Amino acid sequence: xxxxxxxxxxxxxxxxxxxxxxxxxxxxxxxxxxxxxxxxxxxxxxxxxxxxxxxxxxxxxxxxxxxxxxxxxxxxxxxxxxxxxxxxxxxxxxxxxxxxxxxxxxxxxxxxxxxxxxxxxxxxxxxxxxxxxxxxxxxxxxxxxxxxxxxxxxxxxxxxxxxxxxxxxxxxxxxxxxxxxxxxxxxxxxxxxxxxxxxxxxxxxxxxxxxxxxxxxxxxxxxxxxxxxxxxxxxxxxxxxxxxxxxxxxxxxxxxxxxxxxxxxxxxxxxxxxxxxxxxxxxxxxxxxxxxxxxxxxxxxxxxxxxxxxxxx
Numbered sequence: 001x002x003x004x005x006x007x008x009x010x011x012x013x014x015x016x017x018x019x020x021x022x023x024x025x026x027x028x029x030x031x032x033x034x035x036x037x038x039x040x041x042x043x044x045x046x047x048x049x050x051x052x053x054x055x056x057x058x059x060x061x062x063x064x065x066x067x068x069x070x071x072x073x074x075x076x077x078x079x080x081x082x083x084x085x086x087x088x089x090x091x092x093x094x095x096x097x098x099x100x101x102x103x104x105x106x107x108x109x110x111x112x113x114x115x116x117x118x119x120x121x122x123x124x125x126x127x128x129x130x131x132x133x134x135x136x137x138x139x140x141x142x143x144x145x146x147x148x149x150x151x152x153x154x155x156x157x158x159x160x161x162x163x164x165x166x167x168x169x170x171x172x173x174x175x176x177x178x179x180x181x182x183x184x185x186x187x188x189x190x191x192x193x194x195x196x197x198x199x200x201x202x203x204x205x206x207x208x209x210x211x212x213x214x215x216x217x218x219x220x221x222x223x224x225x226x227x228x229x230x231x232x233x234x235x236x237x238x239x240x241x242x243x244x245x246x247x248x249x250x251x252x253x254x255x256x257x258x259x260x261x262x263x264x265x266x267x268x269x270x271x272x273x274x275x276x277x278x279x280x281x282x283x284x285x286x287x288x289x290x291x292x293x294x295x296x297x298x299x300x301x302x303x304x305x306x307x308x309x310x311x312x313x
Contacts (some may be wrong), residue, residue, distance in 0.1 A: 001288065002019075002158055003141070007295070008054070009142060009260075009284045009285055009290065010282075010284055010290075010295075010298055010302055011121050011301075011302045012228065012258040012260070012284070013174050013261070013265070013282075013284030013285070013301035014265045014284075014299070014303050016262060016263070016265070017049065017263055017264070017265035017303055018302065018303060018304060019263070019305070020049050020263040020266075021045070021046070021051075021078070021303075021304065022074065022078075023123075023267070024029055024045035024048045025046075025074050025077060025078075025125065026110065027096070028045065029074055029077075029193070030103045031208075032117050034063060034064070035265035037262075038295075039053045039060050039063060039064055040060075041045045042059070042060060042063065042077060042148075043056045043059070043060040044056075044058075044147055045312055046059055046081070049198065049266045050236065050265070050266030050267045050269075050270060051266040051269050051303075052239075052267075052269060052270025052273050052274060053268060054270075054274065055084065055085065055269050055270065055273050057089060058084050058088075058208030058212075059077075059081055059084050062080055062084060063077070063080060064181075073313075075306075077198070077220075078304045078305055080300050081291070081303075082300045082303070082304075083300070085299075085300040085303055085304060086206040086297050086300035088269055088272050088273050089272055089294075089296035089299055089300055090271065090297075091272075091276070092276060092278055092296075093278075093279060093294055093295070093296040094279070094280060094293075095280060095300075096124070096205040096225060096227070096253065096281070098128065098131070098133055098188055098189055100148065100222075102183070102219070103183070103186065104136065104179065104182040104183065104187040104188060104189055104190040104283075105189050105224045105225070106175075106190045106192065106215060106222040106224055106225075107190065107192065107223065107225040108192045108194055108208075108223040108225065108226045108229055108249075109121050109124070109191060109213070109227050109229060110194050110196065110226060110227070110228050110249050110251070111191060111196050111228055111229035111230065111241075111245075112196045112231075112241060113144070113196040113231045114231065115196065115230060115241075116229060116231055116257040116283070117193065117229045117232040118141070118147055118151055118154070118187050118193060119150075119255055119257075120139075120255055120283065120291065121137065121151065121191050122151075122154035122157075122158060122288070123153070123191055123281075123288060123290070123291035124191060124227075124255070124281070124291065125154070125158050125160055125189075125191055126158060126288045126289070127160075127281070127291060127292070128188070128189050133188040134147060134185070134187045134188045134189070135160045135172055135189045135190075135191065136160060136161045136163070136178060136181065136182050136187045136189070136191070137151055137154075137155050137160060137162040137163070137165065137192075137193070138162070138163045138173055138174050138178040138190060138191070138192040139151045139162060139166075139174065139189050139193055140171040140175060140192045140193050140194045140195070140211070141171075141193045141195045142165060142167060142168060142169045142170070142171050142174070142195065143167070143168070144195075145151055145167040146242055147193060148164050148167065150163070153251075156286065161181070161185075161297070162188075162299050163177050163178040163181065171194065171207060171210075171211060172211045172214040172272060175192055175211050175215060175216075178190050178192065178219065179219065179222065180218070180296050183218075192223070193205070194211070195207060201244065201248055203247075203298040204248055205248045205251070208248065208249050225252050225253060226249055226251050226252045226253075226282060227252070227254070227255055228241070228242065228249070228253070228254050228255070228259060229252045229255050230231045230242070230246050230254060230255070230256050230257065230267075230271070231257055232256050232257065232258050232262050232267055232268065233262045233264055235267050236263070236267065236270070238256075238271065239270060239271060239274060242271060242274075242275055242277070243256070244275075251277060251280070253277055253278040253279070254271065254277050254278070254280065255268075255279075255280055255281050255282070255283070255291070256268050256271070256277045256279060256283065257282075257291070258283060258286045259282055259283060260285050260290075265303060268299070268303070269303065279294070280293065281293050281294070282294045282299070
């Protein structure tokens with residue numbers, strides 16, 4: 001694991017986002033006052049930076065409301081962006097809490113293939129292990145032998161038990177077995193991988209409904225969490241994935257991955273503004289310790305590129 005402190009990795013992970021914001025804002029501050037045309041251009045620059053139209057409109061309104069006698073430079077706009085982004089992120093920054101009783105807490109992890117879902121499951125398991133929770137995995141993405149094999153490797157590395165079957169097997173049966181064994185062992189958290197077949201919504205809905213029915217027979221409160229893994233590099237496409245999975249799977253929270261080295265990190269803000277779903281953790285690297293709950297103020301500063309110790313709300 002990298003020895004670089006987490007907040008520095010977070011700032012580094014959003015650097016391309018803040019650089020892109022700077023590129024989009026550059027050249028807009030040639031006039032002495034903020035007229036309507038300049039405000040329009042600033043708003044467009046924020047939308048082009050993937051922050052989303054609602055966030056861009058908030059910043060524009062804030063800039064228009066405040067009177068700047070000597071105009072406003074790029075640093076001043078970044079400061080306002082940081083403040084508004086912090087207000088948007090603060091209510092959704094919620095770590096995944098393990099509080100289910102009876103145990104285990106069942107966490108279904110969903111997401112399209114290629115989103116980093118399987119690796120994220122391993123990182124979540126590691127995060128829970130650091131909090132002294134007993135973890136078990138279920139390889140419920142039975143449509144891909146590669147997904148089953150990958151999760152088995154992670155389970156071995158993390159030294160956690162895994163319930164798995166053959167490719168094409170019944171995911172609901174595996175989940176049933178996982179809850180049975182988890183209950184018997186006193187496992188705290190059961191993390192379930194699921195198939196990421198967005199192109200077949202009906203099949204996905206049927207499978208998830210079956211898993212829910214099976215879980216309901218064992219524990220009416222399960223699944224306790226339905227976590228959607230999103231790949232930040234897909235930009236606005238991540239928002240349409242939230243839309244689909246909210247409808248098909250009853251998403252309760254998000255994990256945003258691949259914020260390292262992407263210029264599309266602004267989509268984190270757009271997702272928070274549009275859907276208000278809890279964002280449990282963000283990933284800013286490949287290492288086991290590179291997925292963490294995030295501090296909304298630090299994230300807001302990193303996204304806006306504000307090099308200050310404090311952003312006031």
